[in-house]
Amino acid sequence: MSEAKSVAGSSTNKRWLMHVAVALGYALAYVTVRPFSVTYWPFVFGLRVACLMLTPRRYWPALVVGEVIPLAYFNALCLDDFGLLAMVLNSMPLIAVGMPVISWFRNRAGLFPTPGMVNLTRLLGCMLALSALWASIKYAILSTVHLPSGPYHIPEGAAWKYAIGIYTVLLLVVPWVIMIRIRGRRHLWPLLPLRTQMTHPLVRDAGVALLILLGLMGWYRVAGTDTQSTPLMAMFLPAVWLTLKHGWRASVLGGTLSLVSLACASNLLMWTSDAYHLQAETLMDMAITSLYFFGARISEQGRAYGQARQDAREDKDVARSALALGEARLQRTSQALDYLATLLRMDYMDVLTRYVPPEEYTSFHQEAEHLRRHVRHLAESLYPSAWRERGLGAALHETLGKVLREADITYDCDTVGRELRFLSPACQSVLYRVACDAVTALSTSPACIGLHMGIRTGRRPSGRWVVLRIRSMENPQRVAAAMVQGRSREGIATALGASLRTVEEARQLVRLFDGLLDLRTVPDGKRISLLLYDQAPNATVPAAPIRLWVE
Known part of the structure; x- marks a missing residue:
């Protein structure tokens, strides 16, 4: 009895240790990502969705605790600058707000309809819902900010900037997380020799697309104000090319490269009120979203074409098997006819020598030989002895x-x-x-x-x-x-x-x-x-x- 209690106690301790490890690991990841998160690129939201998609549901409370700790610390440092109410609201873990949304899409909306598959329509709907929800909360918190000099005037279009920034990061991060989730057991990249991986068509085409994007970035830097929009809008064309050749995964890779190139080209890492940059990022998000749908459709058509080819191959295999079976039967029939011709010759020779008079022997012998030759020719025509x-x-x-x-x-x-x-x-x-x-x-x-x-x-x-x-x-x-x-x-x-x-x-x-x-x-x-x-x-x-x- 005491041994059973000790075993149960040790298993309980291990579970608590796992929760503590998850909380500390998430807190460390949050602290690491937070310095790189700005309005246009709030990477912490991508971290939240990634952890909710990859972590079992029993560890979700640990994720909430892991986010509260760094939030409370950083907001306490800014208490005198932005006011008590804003900092208390900003310490609310937004990962807890996103949990019901992701849980509903996973359990009720069929986000993962079958093992190893994801419904892209539901996935993009989940990303839009999370972007709208989190942007609304961030805007509400921003409206409670009180500066030492007086009330804070919210910049024009702040809500839209929050929504677009969160959605951009989710477009950048979530598809990769989904690919890791649905292909984790089968490996995201096959364990092939390095030379084979480097010569893969997708790697080669991605290198070409990267060179094109670098050229567009250089064009943007040297272009005048009137023509700068052209290279920015053309940055999604390499992603379209990759999608046409390789399907949905290539659209994710191409979309990631296009978004990063857009950020590097137009300095979107800074908080600016430039409506031109906001429009460029909005149009790029719309283009990448459409590209994901386009890539999913191409992948679906590719699978349908592969299945049709497999079905045709199976039909041909059945026909080949039937043909081979028919030839085997002909071979056995031909061999049996050969044996029959030999037996006929032996039987006729025995009958002719015993019961046929000598004067009729020649005619009966010719008839017997004719019958034997006819049977053997029939056997040869069915399946040659050679x-x-x-x-x-x-x-x-x-x-x-x-x-x-x-x-x-x-x-x-x-x-x-x-x-x-x-x-x-x-x-x-x-x-x-x-x-x-x-x-x-x-x-x-x-x-x-x-x-x-x-x-x-x-x-x-x-x-x-x-x-x-x-x-x-x-x-x-x-x-x-x-x-x-x-x-x-x-x-x-x-x-x-x-x-x-x-x-x-x-x-x-x-x-x-x-x-x-x-x-x-x-x-x-x-x-x-x-x-x-x-x-x-x-x-x-x-x-x-x-x-x-x-x-």
Whole structure:
């Protein structure tokens, strides 16, 4: 019993220590950020939202305590300058005011609809609500300030300056915090070699955008008063370019670079009443907000396109599997027919030697041999034995060559590389069947005297490719001889098992492997070219979310 109490006491102490650590850590972060916070760039508001987004809810009271401590200290130093009421109100922790807003958006409004996703519409709505709420409170506190010389006159447009400044900082900070939150477990940046990271397209394009922004900043410094607005307004164009190329995350990066460049160019870090600077920052905030929506839409379209490609790839994989299964069945059927032909020969020979009179032996033997040859030819047309025993290259060399030479058509096959055997069964079957159809179609011309086939193979990162080219050689003077041999040429399709597909049907079959098929007339004949990509199945792509949900 005493051991259980000691364990419970130690766990309670650890929880209290964690709360104390969170409070002290937040107070230290607040003290560090506060000197850099001015009206146009109040970074403490970005710190508040970042901590509320990243910290578990059980530590929120510790965040309130961590903010009260430095606020009370700094406001006590200014008590004689601004009055007791203003300093008491200014010591109110604004992080506590923002907690109900963020909690409502997280729990009721669907800010994070699914794990790893954020609803950008809700996120920007949350940022606008926090900006309006905190700006109203800051303006109300400012109205209670009492200087030693008399009442404080509030500058014109102070409320709008507060709202724009807070919203600008939230635009600058919150998207990065959200990316850390939704991708924290999967790492914000993959653990890749430094050289790979530096050559990433986004890093390269960000470097180009940074150079453009530096050029615009230099232009602003040397431009006259009448033309200074042009480089300021053009500072969001690099962000648009990054967004078009890379989507929402690039819009966040580009927006951050544009806002920082605007601040450096126009000295917005100082409190000024210049309406020109305020207008520039307002227009830039509107542009960046629109850019975030634009980037989210592009990312959504990219995911939808990737999902459509994945679905098409899966459909092709199903068709390839069905094609490979059909070829396997043909192979087993052809092999069974070969066995049947052998058994028929053995049975007929046994019957002929035992029961058939010698004078009828020859006729019965011829009929038996004819039946055996017919069965074997049927087996060869379904699935050549050369293909089963020695691979696809042997079938293209031997089976096609034998059938064409029997029809008095010369044939030669040129194969470079030995990677045909590494192709998938479905790709091999498409290559062979289309080759048989092409050979049959080209040999039907009476003027055809020969065929030349060339095959090239290779590899690429996503798989292998194969190119097949068949060219017919025609001689009009041999038409009469070909007409005499018409019956033997008609048997080419039967011997090869060609299905006599049309060109469009063959193209549809080739598209299963993202291939191309081309038929054209060349000098002294015709040429059929075929390209197939034997790709490995793509990685699974998550389903595209609905609405402006980004990851």
